[in-house]
Amino acid sequence: MEAPMQDIPPIKLESREFWALGLTLLMIAYTIAVMPPIMPLVVREFSSSLGFIQGALVLFSLVTASFSPTSENLSQRYGRERVYRTALIIYGLGVLVVALSRDIGVMVLAFSFVMGVAATPLVSTPWAIMDFAYDGKQEMRATLAFIFLSTLGGLSGGLLGGWIAHQVGWRAAYIPTGFLLLIVLYLGRSLPQIPPARKDPIDWVGGMLSLLGLGSILVAISLAGEFGWWEPKRQFLIAGVVIPPFAISIVPTLIAVGIVLLGFFAYWQRRQANLQGGASLLRMGLLRQRTFVIGLIVAMLHVLVVTGVQFNLYQFLPSEGLNPFQTALVVLPYNLTTLVALMIILRFLSLEAILPPRRVILFGLAFLTVGLGILYQALEDPITAFSLLPSLVIMGLGSALFLAYINALTYAAAKPEEKPEGTGIYNPCQNLGSSLGRGILGTALMFFASRSIVDGILHELGRQLSPPERRDTIQRLQVMLQTYGREEVAKEFAKLPASVKPALKDIIHQAAVEGMRHSLLIGIGLSAIALVLATHLPKYPCATARAHREYGDPPLKSI
Numbered sequence: 001m002e003a004p005m006q007d008i009p010p011i012k013l014e015s016r017e018f019w020a021l022g023l024t025l026l027m028i029a030y031t032i033a034v035m036p037p038i039m040p041l042v043v044r045e046f047s048s049s050l051g052f053i054q055g056a057l058v059l060f061s062l063v064t065a066s067f068s069p070t071s072e073n074l075s076q077r078y079g080r081e082r083v084y085r086t087a088l089i090i091y092g093l094g095v096l097v098v099a100l101s102r103d104i105g106v107m108v109l110a111f112s113f114v115m116g117v118a119a120t121p122l123v124s125t126p127w128a129i130m131d132f133a134y135d136g137k138q139e140m141r142a143t144l145a146f147i148f149l150s151t152l153g154g155l156s157g158g159l160l161g162g163w164i165a166h167q168v169g170w171r172a173a174y175i176p177t178g179f180l181l182l183i184v185l186y187l188g189r190s191l192p193q194i195p196p197a198r199k200d201p202i203d204w205v206g207g208m209l210s211l212l213g214l215g216s217i218l219v220a221i222s223l224a225g226e227f228g229w230w231e232p233k234r235q236f237l238i239a240g241v242v243i244p245p246f247a248i249s250i251v252p253t254l255i256a257v258g259i260v261l262l263g264f265f266a267y268w269q270r271r272q273a274n275l276q277g278g279a280s281l282l283r284m285g286l287l288r289q290r291t292f293v294i295g296l297i298v299a300m301l302h303v304l305v306v307t308g309v310q311f312n313l314y315q316f317l318p319s320e321g322l323n324p325f326q327t328a329l330v331v332l333p334y335n336l337t338t339l340v341a342l343m344i345i346l347r348f349l350s351l352e353a354i355l356p357p358r359r360v361i362l363f364g365l366a367f368l369t370v371g372l373g374i375l376y377q378a379l380e381d382p383i384t385a386f387s388l389l390p391s392l393v394i395m396g397l398g399s400a401l402f403l404a405y406i407n408a409l410t411y412a413a414a415k416p417e418e419k420p421e422g423t424g425i426y427n428p429c430q431n432l433g434s435s436l437g438r439g440i441l442g443t444a445l446m447f448f449a450s451r452s453i454v455d456g457i458l459h460e461l462g463r464q465l466s467p468p469e470r471r472d473t474i475q476r477l478q479v480m481l482q483t484y485g486r487e488e489v490a491k492e493f494a495k496l497p498a499s500v501k502p503a504l505k506d507i508i509h510q511a512a513v514e515g516m517r518h519s520l521l522i523g524i525g526l527s528a529i530a531l532v533l534a535t536h537l538p539k540y541p542c543a544t545a546r547a548h549r550e551y552g553d554p555p556l557k558s559i
Contacts, residue, residue, distance in 0.1 A: 029150045042104075056107075063112055092178070167325075227249045313327070336396065429550045
């Protein structure tokens with residue numbers, strides 16, 4: 001257990017320490033959000049593929065999620081501020097290598113592994129310190145402020161980063177990250193000293209089990225588009241050996257291995273917790289709390305949907321002839337609406353005095369689901385920024401309402417001393433949701449687009465294929481779209497018969513629309529599941545609930 005709250009110097013909202021922590025979250029969000037708009041430029045320069053860069057984003061989330069328990073363990077042993085400052089330096093070195101890299105492999109290694117490891121304590125430390133330093137209404141305001149700054153980082157990454165990439169080059173898009181890093185280092189010189197709470201040995205076994213378990217699952221998801229969810233699209237070889245040696249894809253094999261390893265991880269944590277002085281990454285007590293688990297799943301589903309849909313928009317809109325900056329401008333209304341709505345809630349509104357926070361969350365998820373449905377309908381010719389605007393605004397409003405209270409309700413039943421431990425569970429699950437969003441919705445976009453392209457070309461040729469031949473052709477095209485560079489794909493399409501070429505542009509456009517629509521249907525389904533699960537959250541955070549028991553409920557019926 002870390003030091004009690006009374007031993008920690010208070011942090012005021014306007015203090016330099018608070019802004020150091022908040023700008024850290026903004027910096028991380030910017031760096032992640034800048035990748036989708038610069039993706040086409042990176043692919044073109046390195047003659048790489050969208051699938052490869054998508055894999056780098058998935059690996060970033062994988063590493064961050066997998067390292068989170070070990071990061072929490074290190075913070076508890078050596079002190080959060082020491083681990084935090086070390087991570088800032090490592091993160092800065094990783095950004096520098098990414099911006100200067102001349103090889104796609106070096107870039108992916110620096111982005112996914114170096115920056116992924118460093119981002120873990122940089123994301124968890126602000127929330128952990130905030131949990132100790134604030135209570136009651138101050139904690140709510142600090143939470144909303146951190147969410148606001150994270151959202152602002154995502155917005156500026158897509159917009160400012162996309163503009164810099166289009167005007168100067170994708171490498172220059174990382175200059176704002178460098179400036180933010182210097183500001184954070186300056187402001188964070190006097191972070192509160194949270195004394196290390198315990199001197200238990202580091203749980204390297206638990207760290208390895210969590211890394212391999214989560215890693216196997218997330219790698220499997222990132223490979224699904226290339227190798228197939230169940231039936232293998234192609235063989236997975238290591239040193240010439242086919243894995244697995246039977247007729248299923250590597251994906252379910254890795255998922256099964258990951259689940260088994262996470263089972264061992266849970267067993268190991270329980271065993272270590274029962275041993276006096278045993279090294280343990282985290283306690284599993286919060287996972288026995290129904291409220292925490294439901295909030296965890298609902299928050300993960302929200303991240304999955306919004307990350308996956310935004311990622312797909314960044315892949316879909318360039319096919320309509322937009323450059324990275326124009327694409328960011330089209331997606332801007334979602335992020336801007338979320339940002340403005342959060343700012344209004346933070347500065348002017350106390351929604352919990354009017355509506356139970358659970359109802360606010362339900363309204364938020366309902367708006368998100370409706371916005372996805374409107375976006376589905378908007379994917380008709382002509383597709384313009386104006387036609388997509390209403391859906392993105394409604395989705396942004398829904399996310400703002402959801403984000404305003406989901407954290408408070410997730411921890412409604414948690415004791416103050418359990419919150420730092422909860423961070424070691426909550427953050428990896430959000431990273432898992434981010435990876436699942438890109439993996440599931442991104443794979444759906446590619447699969448249905450590939451299927452539509454194949455069927456469109458066959459229709460122009462007046463040919464039919466047997467079901468096995470058609471399935472194999474779709475799979476090969478999907479692999480090509482995810483692994484070939486733009487020029488290589490163009491060369492492959494140039495080999496098509498001359499009778500197909502006049503209709504090829506329209507075929508590709510319609511295929512992109514169909515792929516986008518199918519991915520949106522999946523997103524709508526997952527959002528609806530989150531909406532149903534959210535009905536089981538408590539009406540109020542525990543502190544608010546106590547206040548209403550003393551002073552009475554607001555004049556509205558509870559849900």
